[in-house]
């Protein structure tokens with residue numbers, strides 16, 4: 001099944017629908033050298049936002065930077081390693097100097113090591129939790145300090161289906177994503193009075209660099225599809241609408257929430273039925 005890219009309809013700053021128009025807003029999207037980070041940045045740019053791009057290797061961003069400019073948006077590419085507080089502070093200061101205001105943060109930078117729990121090392125645990133959980137917290141803190149002065153902000157933490165469900169081989173990763181869901185609720189309570197909403201967008205199974213080895217096994221792909229009510233893995237454009245919605249004024253009364261974009265896999269319904277016959281869906 002193929003889907004129509006919603007982002008193509010969002011071109012020209014969503015000018016036809018002010019509810020989703022991000023013209024004049026600045027969005028930091030962390031981890032935009034590849035994968036979902038680029039999809040989020042592209043969708044926000046098409047809705048009108050200027051974009052701060054980041055990578056541990058800024059040179060790797062040049063082609064994507066040109067793509068964002070070609071959409072008619074301003075952009076800057078900055079170095080960022082979320083494991084280090086000085087790197088976070090330097091990036092956020094440079095972003096503020098470049099654009100004068102920071103309105104949207106997408107905490108996308110993330111890392112995973114897939115291993116049976118008995119093989120996980122102390123170092124594996126630290127790099128996963130330091131990147132995904134501590135990094136997201138201190139990114140949010142640095143950006144919120146600026147947003148509070150402006151009395152406006154949209155913080156979108158990227159979670160995962162592992163924010164709400166357990167999977168073998170994903171112990172530390174799942175702990176980091178469960179933590180992101182909890183962090184989202186706490187920060188929403190902290191900063192709501194300052195006009196800042198904090199939500200978690202939790203993708204299901206999307207094929208990217210991070211998990212491409214899994215998708216090389218057709219049997220596993222079939223197994224996965226059988227467990228997804230919408231009967232296919234996620235495609236990047238499935239995230240366009242949700243990210244723009246959470247970044248826009250249309251989501252102004254939603255905060256502290258985790259929204260799963262997962263084709264329904266987190267319902268667990270099909271897994272619970274085991275081998276029972278399930279009718280074909282026409283979705």
Ligand SMILES: NC(=O)c1ccc[n+]([C@@H]2O[C@H](COP(=O)([O-])OP(=O)(O)OC[C@H]3O[C@@H](n4cnc5c(N)ncnc54)[C@H](OP(=O)(O)O)[C@@H]3O)[C@@H](O)[C@H]2O)c1
Nearest residue numbers: 031032033035036055056081082109110160206208209210
């Ligand atoms: N793919 C999925 O199905 C899926 C599902 C749910 C959630 N997620 C989450 O969504 C996010 C993006 O996933 P993806 O599949 O696109 O991953 P990916 O292809 O591995 O990309 C990860 C991005 O994070 C950046 N990054 C990694 N470590 C970093 C660090 N220490 N400091 C700063 N940036 C760092 C990388 O940039 P550099 O290497 O250039 O620094 C890269 O741009 C991740 O947080 C992931 O856990 C993915």
